[in-house]
Amino acid sequence: MAKAEEVPGLPARRAALRMLDGVLRRGETLEQNEAAALRGLPASDAGLARAIAAETLRWLVDFDAAVDSATRENLPEDAKPRAVLRLMLAQWLRLDTPPHAVVATALPLLSGGPKRLAHGVFGSLTKRGVELPPSPTLPDPVAERWGERAGAIAAGLAEPPPLDLTLKDASQTAEWAVKLGADSLAPGHLRLSRGQAVHELEGYEDGVWWVQDLAASLPARLLGEGGGKRALDLCAAPGGKTLQLAAQGWDVTALDISAKRLKLLEENLKRTGLLANIIAADAFKWEPEAPFDAILIDAPCTATGTARRHPDVLHRIGPRQIADLSDVQARLTERASGWLAPGGTLVYAVCSLESVEGEAQAAKVVLAPDPIRADELPEGLSPTPDGHLRTDPGMLPEHGGLDGFFVARWRKA
Incomplete structure (x- = not known):
């Protein structure tokens, strides 16, 4: 039987778990945790770890509600089985990872009773076919601060953003929209689908554009x-x-x-x-x-x-x-x-x-x-x-x- 460390995909899950711990327990940003958590990982594993961590945080309230619905007593907020179950649900419900692959790559993060608990809860949720709401549920303090705007804002958080570029020469907007297959919402702005390798896009080396969200470009x-x-x-x-x-x-x-x-x-x-x-x-x-x-x-x-x-x-x-x-x-x-x-x-x-x-x-x-x-x-x-x-x-x-x-x-x- 393969050792836990030899399970393919396990290092990415372990890195995601460390990144989440830094955010939720120490109040650090994901970026502050990346250097240590992703050290030594190939680019593909590092990208997967980032995606798991980000989707876990995006839908955290809903993942916790799902976990609580499948246990007799709510697990402590900082219990490791809860943390691992959050990762498992993020992979299954947000990254379309097959349940058997989720189990194989996440359960080695636990041992003994916690492993059996997490396996049982995840199995119960998959059998029930639990689903997420159309948009993430905001943490109560956040929803209270944002008031009547909270619902509309939450709807905009359901997916990671597209890639926005700002052109050095706004007069070339139409030309570069065609070259990059992009949409434009303003002169000098281009919007591409997410997941693009920025450094490989045409115009990067020549300094034609830089990455900048459309809203961030408005003040200037x-x-x-x-x-x-x-x-x-x-x-x-x-x-x-x-x-x-x-x-x-x-x-x-x-x-x-x-x-x-x-x-x-x-x-x-x-x-x-x-x-x-x-x-x-x-x-x-x-x-x-x-x-x-x-x-x-x-x-x-x-x-x-x-x-x-x-x-x-x-x-x-x-x-x-x-x-x-x-x-x-x-x-x-x-x-x-x-x-x-x-x-x-x-x-x-x-x-x-x-x-x-x-x-x-x-x-x-x-x-x-x-x-x-x-x-x-x-x-x-x-x-x-x-x-x-x-x-x-x-x-x-x-x-x-x-x-x-x-x-x-x-x-x-």
């Missing part, structure tokens, strides 16, 4: 053409908005506290042939030499708007993180407002679905509002009554949705 679009004027991209890394501003003709300064994350921006600037002045510094200590004509604050946030691609945010973000980051956002916006030249434009953006990080922050800004217009946005999106922009994963469902963002704009008198 709202600054328009630069005409050589000075713009500051505050909290710039990893740099998608810096690339946009440079392509739109701004003289861009990209500032971020993380020199490590700015290296990715440097690589993309080199690949695309675009130019920007990169500064690694703490925004609360740095001072510009001269005012800017435009400032884009892509503020540090909870990133709950990226739940389609990072479902770990549904389980590790709570009131403490929201409060801490909202304080940083308020101080950043107040400080940056003083760096704006008369007549200059300030755009504030967060990839968050939390009103505390969006609408509540906008209410504190003392500059003159510059309402966002419907004709500045892709078809199907519209400004709020206050002239802000609020997107969420449930929007544009016929096109594959988009990330959740809040964006607001002001001018300095």
Whole structure:
């Protein structure tokens, strides 16, 4: 009989289990766990581990409900059999793995009574033909925070997102849509089906485009053409908005506290042939030499708007993180407002679905509002009554949705 370590596919399941433990027990991101959990795995196994972990987190509440329906007493939240059953259900119900293969690759993660328990529960659920609801059930605290928007948002979380690209030259949108077999929802935007090998797509090596969700591209679009004027991209890394501003003709300064994350921006600037002045510094200590004509604050946030691609945010973000980051956002916006030249434009953006990080922050800004217009946005999106922009994963469902963002704009008198 083969040893557990020799079971094909077991290392990927073990890695997924470690990644989930890091998120649910230690509050870390999936990415923070990847380096250690996936070390030594071939690319195929690493990809499978990521998919299992992500789908487990996406549908965690529903998997737990299924498990609880098949046991006399609910298993403890941190019980290993519950963790393994979550992985098993993710493979069967979301990744279409045959039940016999699920059993063969997951049960070796347990031993003794826990193994028999997990086998029995999984067998009961497969015999009953348990099914998932049309959209994931949100954790109660998340649903409470998102209120009446929760149902629509959850509907947009059912599937991982498609692949969005931003073109360096928006005038070539139609040409590149044909070359890559892509759809386009705005000039300079391309949308492809997920699962594409990015580095192998035509145009990557030539720096024709970069990966960027459509919603993430909207804040920089709202600054328009630069005409050589000075713009500051505050909290710039990893740099998608810096690339946009440079392509739109701004003289861009990209500032971020993380020199490590700015290296990715440097690589993309080199690949695309675009130019920007990169500064690694703490925004609360740095001072510009001269005012800017435009400032884009892509503020540090909870990133709950990226739940389609990072479902770990549904389980590790709570009131403490929201409060801490909202304080940083308020101080950043107040400080940056003083760096704006008369007549200059300030755009504030967060990839968050939390009103505390969006609408509540906008209410504190003392500059003159510059309402966002419907004709500045892709078809199907519209400004709020206050002239802000609020997107969420449930929007544009016929096109594959988009990330959740809040964006607001002001001018300095």
